[in-house]
Amino acid sequence: MTSPTKFENYFRVFRDILRSIYHSISLQEVFNIVVTKTAEALNAKGALLRILNQETRQFDIGAAYGLGDRYVTKGPVSTEKLLHHPSELHKVKIITDIWHAPRVEYPQLAWDEGIRMILDVPMAIGNEMRGMIRIYLAEPRTFSPDELDFMVTIAEQCACIIERVRLAENQQTHITHLATQMEKMSSLGRMAAGVAHEINNPLAGILLFSSNMSKKVDPGSPLEKGLKIIIRETLRCKSIIQGLLEFARDKPPKKVMEDINDVIRTAMGVVENQFYVRHVSLEPHLAQDMVKTPLDKNQIEQMFINLLLNALQAVEDHGRVSVKSTLDSEKNRIETEIADNGCGISVENVKKIFEPFYTTRANGTGLGLAVSYGIIENHRGNIRVFSKLGEGTRFVIDFPILDEKPGRKEDA
Amino acid sequence: MKPVSVLVIDDEQVICDACQLVLSEQGHAVTLTNTGADGLAAIRQGTYDVVLLDMKLPDMDGMEILKAVQEEKRRLCIIVMTGYSSISNAVQAIKKGASEYLAKPFTDDELLETIGNACVDTEQQPTT
Numbered sequence: 001m002t003s004p005t006k007f008e009n010y011f012r013v014f015r016d017i018l019r020s021i022y023h024s025i026s027l028q029e030v031f032n033i034v035v036t037k038t039a040e041a042l043n044a045k046g047a048l049l050r051i052l053n054q055e056t057r058q059f060d061i062g063a064a065y066g067l068g069d070r071y072v073t074k075g076p077v078s079t080e081k082l083l084h085h086p087s088e089l090h091k092v093k094i095i096t097d098i099w100h101a102p103r104v105e106y107p108q109l110a111w112d113e114g115i116r117m118i119l120d121v122p123m124a125i126g127n128e129m130r131g132m133i134r135i136y137l138a139e140p141r142t143f144s145p146d147e148l149d150f151m152v153t154i155a156e157q158c159a160c161i162i163e164r165v166r167l168a169e170n171q172q173t174h175i176t177h178l179a180t181q182m183e184k185m186s187s188l189g190r191m192a193a194g195v196a197h198e199i200n201n202p203l204a205g206i207l208l209f210s211s212n213m214s215k216k217v218d219p220g221s222p223l224e225k226g227l228k229i230i231i232r233e234t235l236r237c238k239s240i241i242q243g244l245l246e247f248a249r250d251k252p253p254k255k256v257m258e259d260i261n262d263v264i265r266t267a268m269g270v271v272e273n274q275f276y277v278r279h280v281s282l283e284p285h286l287a288q289d290m291v292k293t294p295l296d297k298n299q300i301e302q303m304f305i306n307l308l309l310n311a312l313q314a315v316e317d318h319g320r321v322s323v324k325s326t327l328d329s330e331k332n333r334i335e336t337e338i339a340d341n342g343c344g345i346s347v348e349n350v351k352k353i354f355e356p357f358y359t360t361r362a363n364g365t366g367l368g369l370a371v372s373y374g375i376i377e378n379h380r381g382n383i384r385v386f387s388k389l390g391e392g393t394r395f396v397i398d399f400p401i402l403d404e405k406p407g408r409k410e411d412a
Numbered sequence: 413m414k415p416v417s418v419l420v421i422d423d424e425q426v427i428c429d430a431c432q433l434v435l436s437e438q439g440h441a442v443t444l445t446n447t448g449a450d451g452l453a454a455i456r457q458g459t460y461d462v463v464l465l466d467m468k469l470p471d472m473d474g475m476e477i478l479k480a481v482q483e484e485k486r487r488l489c490i491i492v493m494t495g496y497s498s499i500s501n502a503v504q505a506i507k508k509g510a511s512e513y514l515a516k517p518f519t520d521d522e523l524l525e526t527i528g529n530a531c532v533d534t535e536q537q538p539t540t
Contacts, residue, residue: 201426204518
């Protein structure tokens with residue numbers, strides 16, 4: 001460093017910025033501190049922090065210090081002009097001739113602001129640019145390698161904090177979404193259980209009277225036929241309600257160490273005939289290296305049967321359904337996938353498919369996917385849907401691979 | 413089976429009426445009550461072979477009646493009826509002393525068969 005005072009100065013700036021980061025005040029406050037402190041330490045006229053929006057590939061203004069509103073609010077900047085070459089991602093770009101530098105979009109305005117020198121410090125993590133700090137000086141001067149290194153280090157810290165906040169936000173969105181979904185499911189479940197109880201009473205009356213009456217009418221009479229229909233349909237109501245109560249009940253799964261491939265094979269065996277009758281091919285692509293993880297065999301089997309029957313329903317005769325299982329050792333998860341080349345689900349309907357009673361089948365209860373969702377939740381898994389109208393649907397379900405904990409009796 | 417005396421405790425009149433029809437046709441004597449309090453009073457005053465008990469009554473829980481019967485008339489045969497058809501509910505009721513379990517809705521045959529089974533079980537119990 002050039003002098004002890006300067007060194008102390010830089011140290012304080014660095015300390016203030018790091019403190020603002022670790023005390024986890026808002027990202028905006030961190031940016032404000034970065035531009036203010038950096039500009040002050042370098043005795044600069046002002047500083048502007050731009051963040052590269054990963055989606056739009058445009059630079060958004062993160063924070064500004066010491067610049068006139070006119071300059072800051074001046075239209076958008078061309079991204080490609082500001083992007084640093086990968087080899088220069090961790091270097092400061094020094095602009096002394098602001099009139100002829102391609103990076104300076106509005107030279108006249110810069111000149112009017114009293115800007116005579118510009119430093120572009122990329123904010124980068126590895127090979128990726130996340131933004132840039134532009135420092136404006138009122139008069140040209142030289143910078144020591146230590147000073148340039150100081151600027152790069154601050155910019156890199158900013159890139160790290162942006163990354164961290166972004167990850168945390170993504171995680172939070174995901175968690176909030178899951179929590180809402182679960183809350184919705186459990187309130188629907190509670191309501192369903194109440195409704196089920198209320199309906200079972202009148203159904204009991206109908207069933208007792210109709211079954212009693214059917215014995216008193218002449219065999220073969222239209223009355224007998226009608227009564228048989230009433231009995232049959234009442235029993236159907238009973239099974240719908242039982243399914244509903246099954247869904248509403250928060251039954252803890254009885255997990256034992258299972259190979260998910262075995263469960264998939266059993267589920268395929270159950271539906272095989274229905275696929276055969278419709279000439280729909282059912283293609284398994286099961287991982288050779290599958291490991292065991294604690295699963296409730298019956299529940300997972302039920303989930304696969306539900307998804308396979310949905311796929312069968314979605315495809316035309318001679319359609320194709322595939323079942324895949326893969327092992328992701330790195331993430332310690334098992335991923336399974338059921339894909340069909342059927343009619344697909346529209347964007348609006350994708351949101352509804354896990355809700356109880358949502359069905360596209362004339363005789364469906366609309367509980368298959370709702371129940372499956374609950375089962376996956378019970379296994380701490382995730383389910384994702386990818387669908388395109390007319391092209392097909394893909395359900396991806398992943399589960400964590402867990403070790404059986406000794407002494408823990410989940411199935412007790 | 414020989415005619416028995418049945419007490420029905422259910423706040424749903426339609427179920428009381430249906431049980432009365434089905435059972436009386438088979439020669440059984442049927443008494444109907446609509447509340448837990450009336451049902452319990454009937455149990456204490458009368459002599460019944462079987463009680464058909466709804467688990468969800470307006471004034472008390474079916475479990476309370478089961479408990480009272482266990483304390484006062486252990487040998488009385490109780491069949492519980494409930495709209496919450498689940499194995500755990502049934503197990504709980506049986507543990508509390510119920511002889512049989514009927515999940516609503518049920519048919520006339522199921523009702524008669526359950527009463528038949530319950531009475532056979534009671535007859536086979538050793539007298540102490």
